[in-house]
Amino acid sequence: MRPAPRMATMAKMTLIAMTVIVCGCTNSLKVKGEFPAPLITSLPQTLGVIYDQEFRNYVYSEENEDRSKWIIDSGPAQVALFNQVLPELFSQVQELQSLPTPASPATTDLVLYPKLQEFQYSVPRETRFKIFEVWMKYNLSVYDHQGVLIADYIVTAYGKTPTAFMQSNEEAMNAAVVIALRDLGANISLSTKRVPEIKSWLEQHPPTGLQAAPETASPARQQQHKENDQSSSLPSPPNRQVAILED
Amino acid sequence: MMTQTQSAYPLLKLARLTALAALLQTLFTACTTVTIDEYQAKQNIHINEGEHVVVLGRRHANDYETEPDLIDCIGDILDDENEVIKVIPERQFIDALYPWFEPRTAPLRVKDMNRLLARDEVAQAIQKFNIRYIIWVDGNTETTSSSGSIGCSIGAGGAGCFGFGTWDKESDYEAVVWDYQNLENLGQISADASGTSYMPAVVVPIPLIAQVQKNACKAMGLQLRNFLNPNNEGGAL
Numbered sequence: 001m002r003p004a005p006r007m008a009t010m011a012k013m014t015l016i017a018m019t020v021i022v023c024g025c026t027n028s029l030k031v032k033g034e035f036p037a038p039l040i041t042s043l044p045q046t047l048g049v050i051y052d053q054e055f056r057n058y059v060y061s062e063e064n065e066d067r068s069k070w071i072i073d074s075g076p077a078q079v080a081l082f083n084q085v086l087p088e089l090f091s092q093v094q095e096l097q098s099l100p101t102p103a104s105p106a107t108t109d110l111v112l113y114p115k116l117q118e119f120q121y122s123v124p125r126e127t128r129f130k131i132f133e134v135w136m137k138y139n140l141s142v143y144d145h146q147g148v149l150i151a152d153y154i155v156t157a158y159g160k161t162p163t164a165f166m167q168s169n170e171e172a173m174n175a176a177v178v179i180a181l182r183d184l185g186a187n188i189s190l191s192t193k194r195v196p197e198i199k200s201w202l203e204q205h206p207p208t209g210l211q212a213a214p215e216t217a218s219p220a221r222q223q224q225h226k227e228n229d230q231s232s233s234l235p236s237p238p239n240r241q242v243a244i245l246e247d
Numbered sequence: 248m249m250t251q252t253q254s255a256y257p258l259l260k261l262a263r264l265t266a267l268a269a270l271l272q273t274l275f276t277a278c279t280t281v282t283i284d285e286y287q288a289k290q291n292i293h294i295n296e297g298e299h300v301v302v303l304g305r306r307h308a309n310d311y312e313t314e315p316d317l318i319d320c321i322g323d324i325l326d327d328e329n330e331v332i333k334v335i336p337e338r339q340f341i342d343a344l345y346p347w348f349e350p351r352t353a354p355l356r357v358k359d360m361n362r363l364l365a366r367d368e369v370a371q372a373i374q375k376f377n378i379r380y381i382i383w384v385d386g387n388t389e390t391t392s393s394s395g396s397i398g399c400s401i402g403a404g405g406a407g408c409f410g411f412g413t414w415d416k417e418s419d420y421e422a423v424v425w426d427y428q429n430l431e432n433l434g435q436i437s438a439d440a441s442g443t444s445y446m447p448a449v450v451v452p453i454p455l456i457a458q459v460q461k462n463a464c465k466a467m468g469l470q471l472r473n474f475l476n477p478n479n480e481g482g483a484l
Binding site: 035036037038039040041129130131160161162164179182183185186187189190 | 310316344345349368389
């Protein structure tokens with residue numbers, strides 16, 4: 001009667017070992033990160049933004065059998081990034097459920113419809129460099145309040161992070177995705193006004209619809225103004241030759 | 248007396264364990280060679296009370312990235328053992344100035360700061376930190392070669408390893424110091440470090456690790472401290 005328990009124990013250990021091996025082949029992560037509010041001058045126009053279900057719940061799953069299995073849930077993180085950046089770029093932002101039409105126009109001046117077109121990554125085992133890399137390609141479509149397409153352009157984002165002692169692959173990949181999203185935020189913050197079609201439209205269309213004073217644009221900006229007021233007693237900025245730049 | 252002996256015993260045990268850990272760390276640490284090179288473009292560099300320093304990592308290279316933990320390490324050493332140099336954490340600074348100090352947008356030369364400071368909101372944000380010096384650190388630590396092999400096995404009678412492994416690591420960092428108040432380059436400090444780690448294994452693997460990055464950080468941090476505050480005797484190498 002003694003071999004039976006031993007066999008049961010061995011079966012359990014084999015099962016546990018196989019579970020560990022199977023689970024160990026898959027790297028799964030839900031991207032977590034915090035994104036700062038960009039320090040930029042906001043446009044006086046208002047913006048509606050559409051996050052469809054695919055964008056909101058985006059999960060990248062590696063299908064190539066020659067690569068290690070990765071499941072990366074970046075949907076909520078990219079929505080958080082857009083929600084942090086856009087209110088600083090426009091005077092007011094509201095989420096919309098669908099594209100406006102002439103019959104049912106939006107109450108905002110512009111409407112942004114972002115889509116993630118490509119997500120790529122590389123891990124140290126593939127590149128021989130001790131860095132995790134993430135590259136993303138977004139398609140941004142901008143419409144007027146009646147749903148007429150104004151601009152349709154591509155924005156790319158890149159992030160990398162070095163491997164570190166006592167850091168898991170998931171933590172390193174999470175850091176790379178967060179850096180890529182920060183890069184996306186930087187790109188959107190600084191380049192949106194320079195897109196030729198948007199620049200031309202902004203010049204031809206003064207702001208209408210929902211408008212808000214820049215001071216009331218977002219709590220983060222209010223806080224920033226408050227802190228700047230408090231810091232007025234600090235020493236003056238350095239001597240410098242000021243170069244005037246246009247956005 | 249009995250009570251005192253009982254309460255003192257755990258402390259004594261802890262002290263012995265700490266001493267043992269320190270001894271093992273000393274014994275099991277392989278050697279590292281560090282070379283420091285300094286170029287000072289201006290004399291009489293000093294920092295006033297209330298002024299701050301920020302240490303930032305360069306992250307625009309394709310095939311490497313300056314490690315965030317190295318930047319933290321240099322900042323800690325600059326901050327330690329003196330009352331003059333106060334360091335702003337890298338993350339706090341670049342978050343407050345987002346997106347102007349990201350890999351894509353960070354100024355590469357001190358003259359590029361004019362471009363940023365033309366924006367009032369950026370100038371005010373930097374002014375809020377009362378920054379005097381910005382230190383950019385570029386470089387990385389990498390394993391240049393490795394050899395040997397260690398095999399481990401597990402069986403009913405126990406587990407054990409046998410073999411010998413060795414690997415070389417090299418650090419190559421350069422720090423450039425900008426004077427933010429006068430917008431000029433004050434100088435550069437480079438730190439090259441190398442070391443070989445060993446891992447003999449006879450039943451139990453015994454790592455003899457050369458702490459190359461840590462030593463490069465320590466040497467560069469002390470040199471930078473001496474560079475910014477030459478009067479501080481504790482900062483000399």
